[in-house]
Amino acid sequence: MPIDASLVGRAFPATQPLAVTEEAVSAFATAVGGSAGGAVPPTFPIVVTFAALQDFLAAEQVELSRIVHGDQRFRYERPVVVGDALTATLTVTGVRSIGGNDIVSTASEITDAAGALVCTATATLVHRGGAA
Amino acid sequence: MSDLTPGAALEPRTYEITRADLVAYAHASGDHNPIHQDESIALAVGLPGVIAHGMYTLALVGRAISEWTGDAEVLELGAKFVAPVVVPAEGAARVTVAGTVGERNDAGLLTLALEITSDGTKVLGAPKVTVRA
Numbered sequence: 469m470p471i472d473a474s475l476v477g478r479a480f481p482a483t484q485p486l487a488v489t490e491e492a493v494s495a496f497a498t499a500v501g502g503s504a505g506g507a508v509p510p511t512f513p514i515v516v517t518f519a520a521l522q523d524f525l526a527a528e529q530v531e532l533s534r535i536v537h538g539d540q541r542f543r544y545e546r547p548v549v550v551g552d553a554l555t556a557t558l559t560v561t562g563v564r565s566i567g568g569n570d571i572v573s574t575a576s577e578i579t580d581a582a583g584a585l586v587c588t589a590t591a592t593l594v595h596r597g598g599a600a
Numbered sequence: 601m602s603d604l605t606p607g608a609a610l611e612p613r614t615y616e617i618t619r620a621d622l623v624a625y626a627h628a629s630g631d632h633n634p635i636h637q638d639e640s641i642a643l644a645v646g647l648p649g650v651i652a653h654g655m656y657t658l659a660l661v662g663r664a665i666s667e668w669t670g671d672a673e674v675l676e677l678g679a680k681f682v683a684p685v686v687v688p689a690e691g692a693a694r695v696t697v698a699g700t701v702g703e704r705n706d707a708g709l710l711t712l713a714l715e716i717t718s719d720g721t722k723v724l725g726a727p728k729v730t731v732r733a
Binding site: 492495496498499500501502506507509510511514515518519522532533534535536537538539540541542543544547590592596 | 655665681
């Protein structure tokens with residue numbers, strides 16, 4: 469189903485806080501071939517960003533298998549550290565249709581337990597409307 | 601650590617991605633999109649096969665940055681996912697992260713000009729990396 473262009477500008481409810489534990493960071497780092505116990509990988513905030521994206525897709529009844537990630541950018545105010553509790557709040561910034569695919573642009577503000585901005589994550593999702 | 605003088609070449613890093621890595625990454629990241637696990641679903645939605653999470657490839661860029669800079673603070677990291685990295689059922693896909701050290705800006709931050717390829721095909725477009733190093 470097509471993505472509703474009237475969603476542009478809408479902010480979705482904040483995610484549940486994600487606890488940045490040693491275990492979660494080690495699992496993420498080792499999955500991409502890094503070592504456990506080091507610095508938090510810079511792409512780690514995708515975990516809470518993805519939770520926000522998934523909430524958005526579920527709210528819009530979009531099937532995840534039809535989604536391909538088009539673009540992802542992070543701008544960091546400070547490094548994420550073990551002990552953080554991160555929350556993402558997603559806003560839809562654009563919806564356009566190209567060749568039967570819907571391109572959805574989003575920006576998620578990722579904040580810590582004190583409400584301070586840690587990172588801004590912008591993502592473009594491609595909803596593949598083509599092959600059945 | 602690499603030479604981080606503006607213009608210096610960064611030693612290319614090549615990493616392998618297996619199906620087992622994608623399973624581990626799905627659990628660690630929460631991204632259980634079946635196109636990263638299930639060949640039949642990937643083919644049914646018009647993909648060439650099981651593909652790596654774009655964020656897996658971007659995480660490899662993060663890994664290369666960390667290796668080159670000795671875990672420097674990253675201020676910006678991003679890219680477009682311009683071509684899928686198809687991960688075979690047996691063996692591995694290979695991703696190479698290469699590039700040069702860019703300019704140092706007024707704030708003393710360093711940009712890295714990177715190229716990310718898999719078997720010679722560019723897989724990330726318009727990569728942007730800024731570090732404090």
